Amino acid sequence: MAITLIRFIPANAPADAEPKWGVVFGDKIAPLDGTYVTTADLIRDGREAARQLTPVQATLELGSVRILPPVTSNQQFICQGVNYESHVRESGLDPRNFPFNTIFTKAPSCISGPYDDVVRPAHVKLLDYEIELGLVLGRDLVPGEVVTPDKLHEVLAGVTIVNDVSARDVQLPQGQFYKGKSYQTFGPVGPVLLLLEPEEWQRWRELKMTLTVNGVARQQAYCGEMLFKPHQTLTELASLHGMHVGDLVATGTPAGCAAKAPGKLVMFILKHFMSDAGKWKAFIAKAKKNPLYLKPSDVMALSIRTDDGALDLGQQRTRVVSA
Known part of the structure; x- marks a missing residue:
C-alpha cells in the first residue's frame, strides 16, 4: 500500500525551524523519528522506517503544521517539455516534428511549498x-543503464504534484526556458511524496491530473497520454549526466495552458511580413488581453489521483500575489 509522506514544521514555528517528516493517516500525522535534511536522506535512510509507521502512532493533527515541499532545494529539478500531444497541438506545433524528448531544467531554488503564494515579478x-x-x-x-517499464519500482521512490509556473513573456520571446521558469516560487511541489509499492508503479498511466483556477477547470488529462514514458526518459537521462536519489523529474503538461498559438492566418502574417522583434511585440500585446493568464489573487488548485482513489497525491493550492 502506498505511503503518504509529508515534510513539515509546526504552524507557529519560525521559517528556519528544523523540518520533520511524517506519514499521513487521514487527518493526522505519524512523525518519523530522526533528522533527514534532504529528500535523498529520507529516501536512503528513512524510507523503511516510514513504512513501519501505523495509524496508532499518528498523534499530530494535520491542521497544526505547515506543509513544506517534499523535494528539497539541493535536488536536481529536471523537466520534460511538449510531452503531451494535446499541448503540442495547442502550442501550434505538429507532434510528428518532435521525434525527440524535450528536456530542460528549472532552478531548484524555485521550489516552493504546496500552499505557499506564487509571486508574480513586477x-x-x-x-x-x-x-x-x-x-x-x-x-x-x-550511467548508460536501460530502464524498462516493469522496473520503475527499482529506480523510482515515489510521485508528487508539480506546477511548472512560467513567465511566457520571458520564456517565449527570449527562447529561455530556464529564465522564464526559474523565478522564486515558480515551482510549487507537493503536498505529499507518495511512495509506491512495485505493483502500484504499473498504475501510473491511470493517474488523472486536474488543475483549476478560481474553481474553473483548465487542465485535465491522464498521465498515460505522455508521449515519452517514464522509463524512456529515465533511460535517456542515464545516458546524459548524473541523476541521483531524491532528484525530481517533471514529466510535462497537457493542453489547457493560458498560452495558445495564434491561428494559421496570423502565423502566416507574422512569419512573412514582420520582423522577429515586431512579431513578439504583437504576440505580447495580444496575449495581454487573454483572461486566462494568471493575475494577483487567482487561486490554483491541482490534484492527481486514480479514479478509484487508491493512489492520491493530495491537493496543491496556491495563490498568485504581486511582487
Whole structure:
C-alpha cells in the first residue's frame, strides 16, 4: 500500500525551524523519528522506517503544521517539455516534428511549498500554469543503464504534484526556458511524496491530473497520454549526466495552458511580413488581453489521483500575489 509522506514544521514555528517528516493517516500525522535534511536522506535512510509507521502512532493533527515541499532545494529539478500531444497541438506545433524528448531544467531554488503564494515579478504580465506528474528517484541512475517499464519500482521512490509556473513573456520571446521558469516560487511541489509499492508503479498511466483556477477547470488529462514514458526518459537521462536519489523529474503538461498559438492566418502574417522583434511585440500585446493568464489573487488548485482513489497525491493550492 502506498505511503503518504509529508515534510513539515509546526504552524507557529519560525521559517528556519528544523523540518520533520511524517506519514499521513487521514487527518493526522505519524512523525518519523530522526533528522533527514534532504529528500535523498529520507529516501536512503528513512524510507523503511516510514513504512513501519501505523495509524496508532499518528498523534499530530494535520491542521497544526505547515506543509513544506517534499523535494528539497539541493535536488536536481529536471523537466520534460511538449510531452503531451494535446499541448503540442495547442502550442501550434505538429507532434510528428518532435521525434525527440524535450528536456530542460528549472532552478531548484524555485521550489516552493504546496500552499505557499506564487509571486508574480513586477515585469511579468503573462504568468502561466502547468500541472505535471513529478517522479522522485529512489536511487542514483547507473550511467548508460536501460530502464524498462516493469522496473520503475527499482529506480523510482515515489510521485508528487508539480506546477511548472512560467513567465511566457520571458520564456517565449527570449527562447529561455530556464529564465522564464526559474523565478522564486515558480515551482510549487507537493503536498505529499507518495511512495509506491512495485505493483502500484504499473498504475501510473491511470493517474488523472486536474488543475483549476478560481474553481474553473483548465487542465485535465491522464498521465498515460505522455508521449515519452517514464522509463524512456529515465533511460535517456542515464545516458546524459548524473541523476541521483531524491532528484525530481517533471514529466510535462497537457493542453489547457493560458498560452495558445495564434491561428494559421496570423502565423502566416507574422512569419512573412514582420520582423522577429515586431512579431513578439504583437504576440505580447495580444496575449495581454487573454483572461486566462494568471493575475494577483487567482487561486490554483491541482490534484492527481486514480479514479478509484487508491493512489492520491493530495491537493496543491496556491495563490498568485504581486511582487
